[in-house]
Amino acid sequence: MKILVPVKLVIDSNAKARVKPDQSGVDLANVKLSINPFDEISVEEAVRLKEAGKVSEVVAVTIGVAKAQDALRAALAIGADRGILIQTDEMVEPLAIAKLLAKVAEAEQPGVVILGKQAIDDDSNQTGQMLGALLGWPQATFASKVDLSAEAVEVTREVDGGHQTLKLTLPAIVTTDLRLNEPRYPSLPNIMKAKKKPIETKAPADYGVDVTPRLKLLKVGEPPARSAGIKVKTAGELVEKLKSAGAL
């Protein structure tokens, strides 16, 4: 069985996003970019399934500018076997991403597509579910445990109030939550090896998908600022302050 893992290059989780003065977007020049943390968890899970002998090949795919292949290299260093870069300079929205991924899935015929539950740049939390809809495949989002067999995947999901377990017959979609696994740090030899693994470059037009945005980004502004308050010395003083502020 093959597993397809879509990955995205995003602002590093330790970097702070700054709004451009002209409000046209977020300034990513000179900001560290990394593979989206949830996608890293997806790749790790797929590679563990391969190491457990349940999966024969892990294919990573990304959609974006030429530099987006850094996310593929990160996936290959964790242990993915090959990469596909669908290169475009357009801003591609989750729906169009899902359409492209559906075409890749039709060509690659994976048993499972494992995606991150959200990308930490646009925080949309849509792509996996949309891909499930377009392919007509069942989905298990926000996975904290994945148990794969030849015909089905049993997934424990993080839901409001606790956990839910679903069984999906394959092929199926899984999206990952933080507690599914702790991704490994790729070793230096594996990083070197990853540089030699194949990456195929394609364009959205190769798949006949129109990636024209449906949403118009009118502006990107600063969130309301919040300034630091005061330090108090004692618990008694704190309770006084809270009482006079009407918070207690």
Added chain:
Amino acid sequence: MTTLLIADHNNTSLADATSRALTAALQLGGDVHVLVAGANDRAAADAAAKLDGVKKVLLADDPALDHQLAEPIAALVVSLAGDYDAIVAPATGNGKNILPRVAALLDVAQVSEITKVISSDTFERPIYAGNAIAEVRSTDRKTVLTVRGSAFAPAPQGAATAPIEPVAAVAGDYRSFFVGEALASSDRPELTSAKVIVSGGRALGSAAKFNEVILPLADRLGAAVGASRAAVDAGYAPNDDQVGQTGKIVAPDLYIALGISGAIQHLAGMKNSKIIVAVNKDEDAPIFQVADYGIVGDLFQVVPEIEKALN
């Protein structure tokens, strides 16, 4: 225009987030119908019918719709979508799971977690862990939105009762089967609707200490319990308690952060709280940059003192 709001509920009662999403749905300007889809979910539909501003409730009551599985519910919503200009859901676990499936089946781009309605097609939503606010306009013929509950007040219960109309589930081979669930039951207020939250971080050190220190203060204040990712990952608190970019987004009147450093991902989930209190032994901890009142000190000493001062 007419809007369909997809209720989040547990068959017997509505999630608070549903009435908050209703407030946003009403701001779109048209009539709002509420879909309550589940199994033996008449009571939830009755509750929806009482919410102020609801014109009609659609009740789908079918064993296939139990447990809020995304596939049959999305198919049902799509079967109803022809009558609606906008489809809205609260950005709860269920809403986030179901709605993008609906959007893709309708070939519409979803706008996730809106925090403001500017007009019927233009919205604000936070991006980059809330470090930027995007204003976006939908150009699709239908609008599909999830609503961040903390940004909208709950719609009140009205005097009137909207009519409830039955709708039928859509049969299909969805290949998704419910196996089981483990849901915590607690008498404490629910995190996303609580007025006060007491939240603990990695500093608590163990589940036993978390329970020993956080819970009595929470109970004393009638507060909900929250946690940082580090505390959840370490097993001090259940996943459901995680506050942050990728957990629950909250905006209570009072948020008390105990032994939480204030990473951007945590701030993303709580920095719109009215009053923030932080106790941290590191005076340079970033949480103090957003806290209205801070105490630099050891929480194991300070928390019992706070309790004493409250009595």
